[in-house]
Structure formats: structure tokens, C-alpha cells
Amino acid sequence: xxxxxxxxxxxRQDGYTRVARLKEIRPGQVREATAGTVKLSxxxxxxxxxxFAANCPHQGWPLWAGDMKGELVRCYLHRWQFNVRTGxxxxxxxxVCLPTYPVLIEGEFLLVKVD
Ligand code: FES
Numbered sequence: 001x002x003x004x005x006x007x008x009x010x011x012r013q014d015g016y017t018r019v020a021r022l023k024e025i026r027p028g029q030v031r032e033a034t035a036g037t038v039k040l041s042x043x044x045x046x047x048x049x050x051x052f053a054a055n056c057p058h059q060g061w062p063l064w065a066g067d068m069k070g071e072l073v074r075c076y077l078h079r080w081q082f083n084v085r086t087g088x089x090x091x092x093x094x095x096v097c098l099p100t101y102p103v104l105i106e107g108e109f110l111l112v113k114v115d
Contacts (some may be wrong), residue, residue, distance in 0.1 A: 011036050016104050016111040023108065026048065030073055030084075032064040034094050038114040040101065043044040043084045051112040057089075058096070064107040 011017045017035040025031050025044040032054060033040045039054035041064040052073075056063050061077035068074075072090065074081045080091045087098040104111040 015113040015115050016108045017110045020110045021108050028068050030064050030068050035112045035114045049103050051103050053099045
């Protein structure tokens with residue numbers, strides 16, 4: 001289930017949108033979210049937050065359903081792994097990267113800029 005559905009806000013003039021409360025994403029966890037109409041994955045890596053594509057660029061499996069290990073998320077379907085900070089695919093022989101998005105913390109909220 002996507003986060004923050006009750007308090008969803010429109011995109012701000014600077015392009016950022018509130019997508020979650022920080023406490024909703026525990027360290028080592030990846031969650032589904034939306035920013036406007038854009039679906040996202042959000043990850044907490046030791047208190048650092050990252051936003052990246054909701055779906056795997058291979059065959060579209062939801063990355064928010066994958067496993068996290070450090071900065072890496074592993075797609076459940078065929079085990080491709082991506083660095084959630086850089087978007088780099090670290091699986092051998094796979095040149096496809098993952099779209100990532102800038103994040104901002106304001107108080108208890110995580111904001112993402114998707115444009
Ligand atoms: S769908 Fe993610 S690795 Fe194939």
C-alpha cells in the first residue's frame with residue numbers, strides 16, 4: 001500500500017511533493033509511494049532516504065517489493081540489483097540504470113522532486 005495517502009499534497013512550486021512521514025520508512029526498508037501521478041520506491045539506508053523508480057527497468061516488477069541490503073535493492077523477479085543512491089545496476093552485463101529522484105527532509109516529512 002502506498003504511503004501517506006491521507007495527507008497527500010500537490011506538487012509545490014519548487015517541484016517537491018510530500019510523499020511520506022520519515023517514521024513510515026524504517027532503516028533497511030523500501031516502500032511504495034506516489035508523488036503526484038508518479039509512482040516511486042522510497043528507501044531508508046541507515047537514516048539516509050532515497051527515491052527511485054517504482055518498477056524494475058527489466059520487466060517492470062515492483063522494486064518496493066524487493067530486498068534491501070545496504071544501498072542495494074534487489075528485484076525479486078530476476079535478482080537484478082541497483083544502487084538506490086546512484087541508480088547504478090550492479091548486476092553483471094546489465095547496462096540499464098534506475099531513475100532516481102532528489103529528496104528533501106522537512107520536519108517529519110520526506111519530499112521528492114520527480115521532474
Ligand atoms: S523484472 Fe526485475 S530483474 Fe527482471
